[in-house]
């Protein structure tokens with residue numbers, strides 16, 4: 001299984017996202033994440049524009065609604081040809097299974113492979129106090145994340161989104177074939193920003209992460225291509 005470094009394209013317009021991508025040599029094929037900001041601004045056309053340049057798309061819309069609504073929305077996403085998409089594990093078993101059904105049905109309508117369905121466990125911006133106080137979930141962040149990973153697996157998801165801090169415990173509980181993609185990645189010298197559960201690319205690789213999501217440390221760097229290459233080099237070396 002490939003272990004991508006996924007660039008989070010958190011830009012307010014399609015033009016800014018495409019100008020950012022134009023900095024990379026045309027031969028460099030990336031995996032990029034389109035989140036709510038860019039998708040709401042630019043619509044499904046941005047997915048097509050980026051795929052037309054040869055990049056793989058992770059559409060991160062974090063669906064969380066009643067099962068019927070999520071199934072219908074996932075059917076639409078399944079037609080777009082994206083590689084990964086997301087749903088909140090907190091929506092529960094019935095909603096997660098509906099998400100998978102919708103995704104598979106939408107992809108089949110277009111003769112496409114179904115995108116990998118990844119369940120958000122606890123956002124990497126959540127810390128222990130927020131879990132216990134804001135969400136009123138007792139216990140540790142790790143226990144909550146592992147519970148959601150088990151729920152996601154039992155609901156036919158392909159993997160989870162979690163902090164690299166929890167990957168070892170997740171793989172011990174549900175097996176190493178279950179995908180664990182990890183945002184909250186920060187090179188040793190980078191600011192954490194609003195992320196609470198962070199790890200370096202090297203530590204994430206050692207923990208067994210199946211792929212990194214990196215936004216601001218690349219998109220806000222003075223030289224984005226160099227920042228991406230440095231993270232990729234660190235990640236690849238630690239995975240060897």
Ligand SMILES: O=c1ccn([C@@H]2O[C@H](COP(=O)(O)O)[C@@H](O)[C@H]2O)c(=O)[nH]1
Nearest residue numbers: 008035122123124183184213214215216
């Ligand atoms: O738990 C989660 C789930 C998703 N994200 C997304 O990843 C990127 C991270 O961006 P940075 O700039 O590297 O912090 C962003 O698009 C989030 O929406 C996450 O951070 N944590």
